Amino acid sequence: MYLADRSAPAGAKTAPDRGPGRAPAVAPTVLALGTVSLITDISSEMVTAVLPLYLIAGLGLSPLGFGALDGVYNGVSALVQLTGGHLADRVRNHKLVAGIGYGLSALCKPLLLLAHSLGPISVVLALERTGKGLRTAPRDALISLSTPDRLQGRAFGVHRAMDTTGALLGPLAAFLILGVAVDGYDAVFGVSACVAALGVVVLMLFVPSGAGGTPPPRPRTAAAPPAPERPDPVRLRDAAALLRLPRLRALALCAVLLGLTTVSDAFVYLLLQRRTGIDDQWFPLLPLGTAAVFLLLAVPAGALADRIGRRTVFLTGHALLLAAYGLLLWAPAWPALPYLVLALHGMFYAATDGVLPAAVAATVPESLRATGLALVGTGQALARFGCSLAFLGSGQGPDRGALTSVPADAPDGPRTVSDLTCRRFHAAAGTGVCLRSSPGALAQDNKAVIVDAELRQVRSFPLAGTPSRARVSPSGRFAAWTVFVSGESYGAAFFSTRTAILDTRTWKLDASLEEFAITMDGRDYRAQDVNFWGVTFAKDDDTFYATLSTAGETHLVKGSVSRRSVTTLAKNVECPSLSPDETRIAYKKRVRAGASLWREHVMDLGTSRDRPLAEKRSVDDQAAWLDDRTLAYALPAEGAADRTDLWTVPADGSGSPELLTSGASSPARLG
Numbered sequence: 001m002y003l004a005d006r007s008a009p010a011g012a013k014t015a016p017d018r019g020p021g022r023a024p025a026v027a028p029t030v031l032a033l034g035t036v037s038l039i040t041d042i043s044s045e046m047v048t049a050v051l052p053l054y055l056i057a058g059l060g061l062s063p064l065g066f067g068a069l070d071g072v073y074n075g076v077s078a079l080v081q082l083t084g085g086h087l088a089d090r091v092r093n094h095k096l097v098a099g100i101g102y103g104l105s106a107l108c109k110p111l112l113l114l115a116h117s118l119g120p121i122s123v124v125l126a127l128e129r130t131g132k133g134l135r136t137a138p139r140d141a142l143i144s145l146s147t148p149d150r151l152q153g154r155a156f157g158v159h160r161a162m163d164t165t166g167a168l169l170g171p172l173a174a175f176l177i178l179g180v181a182v183d184g185y186d187a188v189f190g191v192s193a194c195v196a197a198l199g200v201v202v203l204m205l206f207v208p209s210g211a212g213g214t215p216p217p218r219p220r221t222a223a224a225p226p227a228p229e230r231p232d233p234v235r236l237r238d239a240a241a242l243l244r245l246p247r248l249r250a251l252a253l254c255a256v257l258l259g260l261t262t263v264s265d266a267f268v269y270l271l272l273q274r275r276t277g278i279d280d281q282w283f284p285l286l287p288l289g290t291a292a293v294f295l296l297l298a299v300p301a302g303a304l305a306d307r308i309g310r311r312t313v314f315l316t317g318h319a320l321l322l323a324a325y326g327l328l329l330w331a332p333a334w335p336a337l338p339y340l341v342l343a344l345h346g347m348f349y350a351a352t353d354g355v356l357p358a359a360v361a362a363t364v365p366e367s368l369r370a371t372g373l374a375l376v377g378t379g380q381a382l383a384r385f386g387c388s389l390a391f392l393g394s395g396q397g398p399d400r401g402a403l404t405s406v407p408a409d410a411p412d413g414p415r416t417v418s419d420l421t422c423r424r425f426h427a428a429a430g431t432g433v434c435l436r437s438s439p440g441a442l443a444q445d446n447k448a449v450i451v452d453a454e455l456r457q458v459r460s461f462p463l464a465g466t467p468s469r470a471r472v473s474p475s476g477r478f479a480a481w482t483v484f485v486s487g488e489s490y491g492a493a494f495f496s497t498r499t500a501i502l503d504t505r506t507w508k509l510d511a512s513l514e515e516f517a518i519t520m521d522g523r524d525y526r527a528q529d530v531n532f533w534g535v536t537f538a539k540d541d542d543t544f545y546a547t548l549s550t551a552g553e554t555h556l557v558k559g560s561v562s563r564r565s566v567t568t569l570a571k572n573v574e575c576p577s578l579s580p581d582e583t584r585i586a587y588k589k590r591v592r593a594g595a596s597l598w599r600e601h602v603m604d605l606g607t608s609r610d611r612p613l614a615e616k617r618s619v620d621d622q623a624a625w626l627d628d629r630t631l632a633y634a635l636p637a638e639g640a641a642d643r644t645d646l647w648t649v650p651a652d653g654s655g656s657p658e659l660l661t662s663g664a665s666s667p668a669r670l671g
Contacts (some may be wrong), residue, residue, distance in 0.1 A: 029146035030155045032206040033139055034162030039199035040102060041163055043109060044132075045170025046192040050178065076126060078381035080133025085374025088138035089234045095142065095209045101135025102200050104128070109193035113186055125597055137374035142207070144361035144369060150306055152361050153313075156354030157302025164295040168288055194275065200317020211627050239371045248363045252376045255356060258318050259383030265290070268345060271328050275636065276338050276618075286342065294353070301350040302358065310359040317351025317624035333617065356380070420455050422589055423467040425666045426624075427451075429476030431504055435467030435483075449483050450504060461509065464498050467577065469622050470666070473544075477505055478561065480535035480544070499532040499546065501561060510564070513546065517565040520555070527551065534575035534622050535547045539665060545576045545585060556585065556603075574598070575622035575632070579651070586623045586631050600633065602651050611653045624667045625651070636667040 088097040090628075108128040115121045147155040177187050243249050269286040272278065278286070305313040324344035328357070331337060357373055364372030422434040430453035437446050446463035448470075465485035472479050482499045501510045510516075513532040517524040531549045538544065542562050548555045556573035559566035577586040583605055588598035589612075597618045603610035623633040631651050634644040646660040646667055660667070 026151075026155055026158050027146040029208055030143050030159055031162075032202070032208075033143060036102065036137075036199050036203045036207065037159065037163040038166040039195060040105070041166025042170045042173060043192045043196035043199065044105070046174040046177075046188050046195070047109065047112070049171040049174040050185060050188050054224070060415075077129040077133040078378045080130050081137050081374040081378045081557045082371075084134035084373075085137030085141070085370040086234070086239050087134075088141060088370040089239070089368055092234075092367075093209065093283070094138040094145075095203070095207055097205065097370075098135045098138040098142065098207075099200065099203055101131045101133070101138070102196075102203055104131030104134065106131075106193070106196035106200050109189060109196045112189040113193075136377065137370040140357045140361075140373045140377075144357065144373070145366060149362055152358035153302035153305035153310060153355055154299065155302070156358045157299040157350075160302075160350075160354040161295050161298040164291050164298065167289045168295065171285075176666050194606070198319075231336060232655070234367060234371070238368060239375075242364065242368055242372050242375060245363060248372060250358070251363060252379050255376050255380040256383045258373035259380040261318065262321065262384045264384070265345075267326070268324070268341070272338055272341055275328060275333055278338065286338075289338075289342035290346045291344050294349040297347060297350035298354060301347075303352050305351075305355045305358065310355050310362075313351050314355045314359065317348045317355070320351065321348040324348070353653070420451065422449075422666070424470040426470045426472050426479075426668045428472040428474050428668070431472050431476035431479065432611065433472055433479040433481060433502075434468050435463065435470050435481055437467065444581070446483065448500075448502075450479060450502070458506060459507065461500075461502070468497065469499075469534050471535050471537060471622075473541060474539045475541055477541050478503060478537055478544075480537070482533040482535070497531045497533045497549075499535060501535065501544070503561075510561070513559075513566070515564070517560065517563075518548070518557075519565065519567040521568070525550075532557075535580045536576050536585075536622075538578060545578055547574045547576065554590070556587070571605065577623050577625060579625050580628050584651070585623065588619050588621070588623075600631070600649065602631075602653070613649050613651070613653055614655050615649045615657045616648070617657075624669070626667070626669050632660055632667040634667075637662065 084097055085099060088094045091097065105128050108124050108131065111127075112121065115124050143155055143159055144152060172469045173191070174188050177191060177315040178185075186209070199578045217417050245388060265287065272286065275341060301317075321344065324341050327337060327341055334340075355627060356376065360368065360373050360376050420434055422436050424435040428432055430569070432451040432455065434451060435446070436449060446465065446467060448461045448463055448467075450458045450460070452458055463481070463483045465483035467481065468484055469482035470480070479502045480499065482497050485496055485498050498511075499513045501513070502508070513535075514530050518530070527550050529550055533547050533549075535544050535546045542560055544559045544561065546557055546559060546566070548557045548566065548568065553571055554574050555568040556570045556576055557566040557568050572589055573585070573587045574590070575588050578584075579586065579602075585605060586605045587601055587603065589601045591597055591599050591609075598620060600615050600619045600623060601610045601614045615633075619635065621633045621635075624632045626632050626648065629651055630648050632646055632648050635647055637643040637645045643663055644665045645662045647657050648660045649655065649657045
């Protein structure tokens with residue numbers, strides 16, 4: 001198996017080579033198409049940056065449902081590439097078909113302003129991805145047909161660099177618009193529509209219809225040259241016959257096999273966040289790190305491929321990607337790990353994204369150029385989609401999320417699995433609270449379910465967002481939960497929290513602690529950016545502790561359920577957990593500003609002195625006291641993107657962390 005490199009078969013024509021000497025400038029067609037892609041990507045990435053949040057938090061789509069829809073749409077886009085490529089070759093007008101694709105995508109942007117439910121939005125997104133699929137192969141065919149064979153890698157590198165510039169600017173534009181606009185989502189969609197229309201205008205005005213980069217000069221003689229004979233139309237059998245070309249078949253097979261080793265970028269960023277503790281507010285910027293490296297290296301990588309061979313650069317790119325995967329799975333959590341992974345990820349794209357179509361162009365005749373590019377591109381895209389599905393499915397199991405019990409003195413012993421499935425769970429004195437999300441449903445259904453000692457449902461309450469924290473008071477009377485919601489925080493970019501307390505005797509629900517009176521530094525305090533999370537209860541069935549966030553700072557607060565009030569006690573305290581003897585608070589303390597790097601600490605409530613515990617890794621959890629001496633908490637499992645293990649550590653700062661049990665979260669000691 002090998003990749004076609006520089007030589008082209010008979011009939012595989014490109015723009016005429018200008019002979020030896022200084023390399024010519026990039027063809028005007030490439031620069032014009034690069035400008036169109038830059039503008040279009042600003043528009044597309046503005047929507048892409050906010051779409052998951054809009055669908056999940058705004059319209060109630062579950063994360064799994066969004067992932068399924070996004071995967072289906074990407075698959076549709078890949079399949080439509082075949083139609084776009086064949087149609088462009090058949091009508092022999094690549095610009096026309098590319099323009100239809102760009103126009104269809106641009107038309108969908110203003111339609112998002114009119115679609116306010118899942119059904120219409122799904123139709124709009126399907127049409128947008130159809131436009132993307134239609135334009136890809138004809139656009140790449142225009143690039144290859146306007147460029148000499150020896151400069152194909154460089155030309156595609158220039159185009160990809162300009163394209164990536166748009167991908168960098170789009171999310172930043174969306175971020176700025178959301179920060180200043182009243183109706184943030186509609187403002188993003190409206191501006192995106194205007195930018196997309198500009199891209200179509202640039203395509204129609206500045207991209208030539210012919211293959212060449214510069215139109216030939218008109219002859220000075222009056223006699224008109226004879227009209228060339230119109231070639232026969234391209235038929236489906238001609239397109240199918242491309243796979244009989246040995247070099248194209250080998251190239252397509254190699255691209256598919258290597259695509260099967262490539263998981264979705266989203267999984268890479270998710271695993272990187274879990275390994276390094278990157279804060280949620282910085283998570284949307286991770287793709288920008290990849291894009292920045294891609295932008296810097298796309299042109300040099302393409303030029304290098306023209307000199308030393310596209311096969312070598314293409315395979316090197318996948319080797320770099322495997323190195324990034326290896327660092328994610330097995331490397332220690334070094335401070336430099338995010339930078340190394342993002343650099344390798346960007347280098348992978350620089351060495352493959354433009355190099356592959358350059359290699360394809362050298363193996364396909366001019367009359368079938370768009371079709372050949374579509375065949376290989378579709379195969380690679382479907383292979384990557386299949387690999388991502390396999391990666392997602394590997395983290396699922398029949399007992400995933402099920403409430404499981406083990407003997408306290410033998411946590412690694414046999415597990416008793418119940419029929420109750422929860423995202424978060426806590427229990428005490430015969431009362432349990434289970435925060436659940438309906439798995440696999442497109443419409444996310446979040447509920448807090450109160451259960452008795454036999455795990456029978458007693459009552460349920462709808463939740464305003466994604467489950468985050470749960471606690472039950474020592475007597476079993478009160479239950480508290482925290483969820484993530486959207487559109488209510490003025491201090492964060494996107495998300496805020498909401499915390500509720502329920503009296504299981506009277507079923508009185510305080511739906512939001514934000515309604516409680518706040519005393520800070522001895523004075524009444526009110527602010528629009530107040531958020532609470534991580535409640536822990538005392539034994540008197542009235543006192544509780546929690547985290548208060550406001551003005552960019554977190555505070556430990558002591559509250560009273562009966563008086564509906566809280567008072568601040570200390571700063572930089574998150575997810576408190578009251579010890580059984582009620583003399584200490586375990587909590588996570590942020591140790592690096594602007595990053596989710598927390599150390600687990602214990603504070604003496606009498607003296608306010610605190611000490612760091614022996615756990616050196618970042619703990620993003622509300623720890624649970626197993627007894628007065630030991631804390632339990634969840635950490636991401638080594639090498640797993642969506643699984644946690646339970647660990648314990650002494651509460652006095654001595655000793656070292658120990659694995660309690662694998663594949664578990666939300667610990668609660670019963671009895």
